[in-house]
Amino acid sequence: MAVRTVKEFATILGISPEELLTEVRKTMTVANMDSSLTDESQTSLLGYVSRLQKINVIPDQLSETKSKLDLLYQYEKHYLELIKDYKEEIKFASSLQEDLRRERSQFFTQTLREVVQTLQAQEIDKKVASQWIEELVASYTKSIDLSSDLAKTHVVQVLGIFKEEAKQEVSKAKLDDIGANSSKVVDAE
Numbered sequence: 001m002a003v004r005t006v007k008e009f010a011t012i013l014g015i016s017p018e019e020l021l022t023e024v025r026k027t028m029t030v031a032n033m034d035s036s037l038t039d040e041s042q043t044s045l046l047g048y049v050s051r052l053q054k055i056n057v058i059p060d061q062l063s064e065t066k067s068k069l070d071l072l073y074q075y076e077k078h079y080l081e082l083i084k085d086y087k088e089e090i091k092f093a094s095s096l097q098e099d100l101r102r103e104r105s106q107f108f109t110q111t112l113r114e115v116v117q118t119l120q121a122q123e124i125d126k127k128v129a130s131q132w133i134e135e136l137v138a139s140y141t142k143s144i145d146l147s148s149d150l151a152k153t154h155v156v157q158v159l160g161i162f163k164e165e166a167k168q169e170v171s172k173a174k175l176d177d178i179g180a181n182s183s184k185v186v187d188a189e
Contacts (some may be wrong), residue, residue, distance in 0.1 A: 030072075071170070075166060075169060078166060079162070079166055082161075082165055086158060092154075093155045093158055095150055096151040097148075097155070100147055100148050103144065104144050107144075112133070116129075116133065119132070119133070142147050
Protein backbone atom coordinates (compact mmCIF):
# COMPACT_ATOMS: atom_id res chain seq x y z
CA MET A 1 0.00 0.00 0.00
CA ALA A 2 1.12 3.49 -0.68
CA VAL A 3 1.60 5.81 2.23
CA ARG A 4 -1.55 7.86 2.74
CA THR A 5 -2.69 10.45 5.20
CA VAL A 6 -5.53 9.77 7.65
CA LYS A 7 -7.76 12.10 5.65
CA GLU A 8 -7.09 10.35 2.32
CA PHE A 9 -7.49 6.90 3.84
CA ALA A 10 -10.83 7.86 5.43
CA THR A 11 -12.08 9.12 2.07
CA ILE A 12 -11.06 5.86 0.36
CA LEU A 13 -12.79 3.80 3.07
CA GLY A 14 -15.91 5.93 2.97
CA ILE A 15 -16.00 6.92 6.65
CA SER A 16 -15.59 10.26 8.34
CA PRO A 17 -11.97 11.40 8.83
CA GLU A 18 -12.74 12.41 12.43
CA GLU A 19 -13.99 8.90 13.27
CA LEU A 20 -10.92 7.33 11.70
CA LEU A 21 -8.59 9.78 13.47
CA THR A 22 -10.20 8.91 16.81
CA GLU A 23 -9.54 5.21 16.19
CA VAL A 24 -5.98 5.94 15.00
CA ARG A 25 -5.21 7.92 18.13
CA LYS A 26 -6.37 4.97 20.29
CA THR A 27 -3.81 2.62 18.81
CA MET A 28 -1.11 4.76 17.17
CA THR A 29 0.66 8.02 17.65
CA VAL A 30 -0.70 10.26 14.91
CA ALA A 31 -1.07 13.95 15.54
CA ASN A 32 -3.59 15.05 12.92
CA MET A 33 -5.43 14.15 9.72
CA ASP A 34 -2.50 15.05 7.51
CA SER A 35 -0.19 12.63 9.33
CA SER A 36 1.03 9.73 7.22
CA LEU A 37 -0.02 6.13 7.87
CA THR A 38 2.25 3.14 7.46
CA ASP A 39 1.18 -0.04 5.65
CA GLU A 40 0.82 -1.77 9.00
CA SER A 41 -1.41 0.95 10.41
CA GLN A 42 -3.51 0.99 7.23
CA THR A 43 -4.02 -2.80 7.51
CA SER A 44 -5.02 -2.40 11.14
CA LEU A 45 -7.50 0.32 10.21
CA LEU A 46 -8.95 -1.87 7.45
CA GLY A 47 -9.79 -4.41 10.16
CA TYR A 48 -11.48 -1.68 12.18
CA VAL A 49 -13.55 -0.55 9.19
CA SER A 50 -14.46 -4.16 8.43
CA ARG A 51 -15.78 -4.57 11.98
CA LEU A 52 -17.76 -1.33 11.60
CA GLN A 53 -19.30 -2.56 8.36
CA LYS A 54 -20.35 -5.87 9.97
CA ILE A 55 -22.03 -3.95 12.76
CA ASN A 56 -23.87 -1.79 10.22
CA VAL A 57 -24.97 -4.82 8.14
CA ILE A 58 -27.02 -6.29 10.99
CA PRO A 59 -29.40 -3.30 11.26
CA ASP A 60 -29.87 -3.42 7.46
CA GLN A 61 -30.80 -7.12 7.67
CA LEU A 62 -33.13 -6.40 10.59
CA SER A 63 -34.68 -3.55 8.66
CA GLU A 64 -35.32 -5.84 5.68
CA THR A 65 -36.77 -8.53 7.96
CA LYS A 66 -38.94 -5.94 9.68
CA SER A 67 -40.33 -4.72 6.36
CA LYS A 68 -41.09 -8.33 5.37
CA LEU A 69 -42.81 -8.95 8.71
CA ASP A 70 -44.78 -5.72 8.32
CA LEU A 71 -45.91 -6.84 4.89
CA LEU A 72 -46.89 -10.27 6.26
CA TYR A 73 -48.76 -8.62 9.13
CA GLN A 74 -50.67 -6.39 6.71
CA TYR A 75 -51.53 -9.43 4.59
CA GLU A 76 -52.77 -11.44 7.58
CA LYS A 77 -54.70 -8.46 8.94
CA HIS A 78 -56.41 -7.96 5.60
CA TYR A 79 -57.11 -11.69 5.32
CA LEU A 80 -58.81 -11.67 8.72
CA GLU A 81 -60.83 -8.62 7.66
CA LEU A 82 -61.92 -10.55 4.56
CA ILE A 83 -63.03 -13.46 6.71
CA LYS A 84 -64.98 -11.05 8.88
CA ASP A 85 -66.54 -9.37 5.82
CA TYR A 86 -67.49 -12.70 4.21
CA LYS A 87 -68.49 -14.44 7.42
CA GLU A 88 -72.03 -15.12 6.22
CA GLU A 89 -70.85 -16.57 2.89
CA ILE A 90 -68.40 -18.81 4.73
CA LYS A 91 -71.12 -20.01 7.10
CA PHE A 92 -73.43 -20.65 4.16
CA ALA A 93 -70.82 -22.67 2.26
CA SER A 94 -69.97 -24.63 5.38
CA SER A 95 -73.62 -25.39 6.13
CA LEU A 96 -74.17 -26.50 2.51
CA GLN A 97 -71.34 -28.99 2.76
CA GLU A 98 -72.48 -30.17 6.18
CA ASP A 99 -76.06 -30.65 4.95
CA LEU A 100 -74.85 -32.64 1.97
CA ARG A 101 -72.75 -34.94 4.16
CA ARG A 102 -75.62 -35.41 6.57
CA GLU A 103 -78.09 -36.13 3.75
CA ARG A 104 -75.75 -38.66 2.12
CA SER A 105 -75.19 -40.40 5.44
CA GLN A 106 -78.90 -40.45 6.22
CA PHE A 107 -79.74 -41.88 2.79
CA PHE A 108 -77.35 -44.81 3.08
CA THR A 109 -77.95 -45.57 6.77
CA GLN A 110 -81.67 -44.98 7.08
CA THR A 111 -83.59 -44.27 3.87
CA LEU A 112 -82.07 -47.07 1.81
CA ARG A 113 -82.70 -49.58 4.61
CA GLU A 114 -86.36 -48.52 4.78
CA VAL A 115 -86.74 -48.88 0.99
CA VAL A 116 -85.21 -52.39 1.07
CA GLN A 117 -87.50 -53.39 3.95
CA THR A 118 -90.55 -52.00 2.15
CA LEU A 119 -89.68 -53.88 -1.04
CA GLN A 120 -89.21 -57.11 0.94
CA ALA A 121 -92.52 -56.58 2.77
CA GLN A 122 -94.31 -56.08 -0.53
CA GLU A 123 -92.77 -59.33 -1.76
CA ILE A 124 -91.34 -57.76 -4.90
CA ASP A 125 -89.20 -60.07 -7.06
CA LYS A 126 -85.59 -59.88 -5.86
CA LYS A 127 -84.18 -59.18 -9.34
CA VAL A 128 -86.60 -56.29 -9.90
CA ALA A 129 -86.04 -54.94 -6.37
CA SER A 130 -82.27 -55.23 -6.77
CA GLN A 131 -82.33 -53.42 -10.12
CA TRP A 132 -84.65 -50.73 -8.75
CA ILE A 133 -82.37 -50.19 -5.70
CA GLU A 134 -79.28 -49.95 -7.92
CA GLU A 135 -81.00 -47.31 -10.08
CA LEU A 136 -82.17 -45.47 -6.97
CA VAL A 137 -78.64 -45.44 -5.51
CA ALA A 138 -77.13 -44.34 -8.86
CA SER A 139 -79.72 -41.60 -9.29
CA TYR A 140 -79.33 -40.40 -5.70
CA THR A 141 -75.53 -40.48 -5.90
CA LYS A 142 -75.61 -38.50 -9.15
CA SER A 143 -77.98 -35.94 -7.60
CA ILE A 144 -75.95 -35.53 -4.42
CA ASP A 145 -72.70 -35.29 -6.43
CA LEU A 146 -74.24 -32.53 -8.52
CA SER A 147 -75.28 -30.68 -5.36
CA SER A 148 -71.81 -31.22 -3.94
CA ASP A 149 -70.23 -29.80 -7.11
CA LEU A 150 -72.45 -26.73 -6.87
CA ALA A 151 -71.47 -26.24 -3.23
CA LYS A 152 -67.81 -26.73 -4.09
CA THR A 153 -68.10 -24.19 -6.90
CA HIS A 154 -69.54 -21.68 -4.43
CA VAL A 155 -66.71 -22.34 -1.97
CA VAL A 156 -64.11 -22.01 -4.73
CA GLN A 157 -65.67 -18.70 -5.79
CA VAL A 158 -65.52 -17.36 -2.24
CA LEU A 159 -61.90 -18.51 -1.92
CA GLY A 160 -61.14 -16.90 -5.28
CA ILE A 161 -62.50 -13.61 -3.97
CA PHE A 162 -60.29 -13.97 -0.88
CA LYS A 163 -57.19 -14.68 -2.94
CA GLU A 164 -57.83 -11.84 -5.37
CA GLU A 165 -58.43 -9.28 -2.64
CA ALA A 166 -55.40 -10.54 -0.71
CA LYS A 167 -53.21 -10.25 -3.83
CA GLN A 168 -54.45 -6.72 -4.40
CA GLU A 169 -53.66 -5.82 -0.81
CA VAL A 170 -50.15 -7.28 -1.08
CA SER A 171 -49.53 -5.43 -4.34
CA LYS A 172 -50.79 -2.23 -2.75
CA ALA A 173 -48.57 -2.79 0.30
CA LYS A 174 -45.54 -3.41 -1.92
CA LEU A 175 -46.28 -0.25 -3.89
CA ASP A 176 -46.74 1.67 -0.64
CA ASP A 177 -43.42 0.27 0.60
CA ILE A 178 -41.68 1.23 -2.65
CA GLY A 179 -43.23 4.69 -2.45
CA ALA A 180 -42.07 5.10 1.15
CA ASN A 181 -38.54 4.00 0.26
CA SER A 182 -38.36 6.28 -2.77
CA SER A 183 -39.51 9.25 -0.68
CA LYS A 184 -36.69 8.44 1.78
CA VAL A 185 -34.24 8.51 -1.13
CA VAL A 186 -35.64 11.83 -2.35
CA ASP A 187 -35.47 13.25 1.18
CA ALA A 188 -31.85 12.11 1.51
CA GLU A 189 -30.86 13.89 -1.70
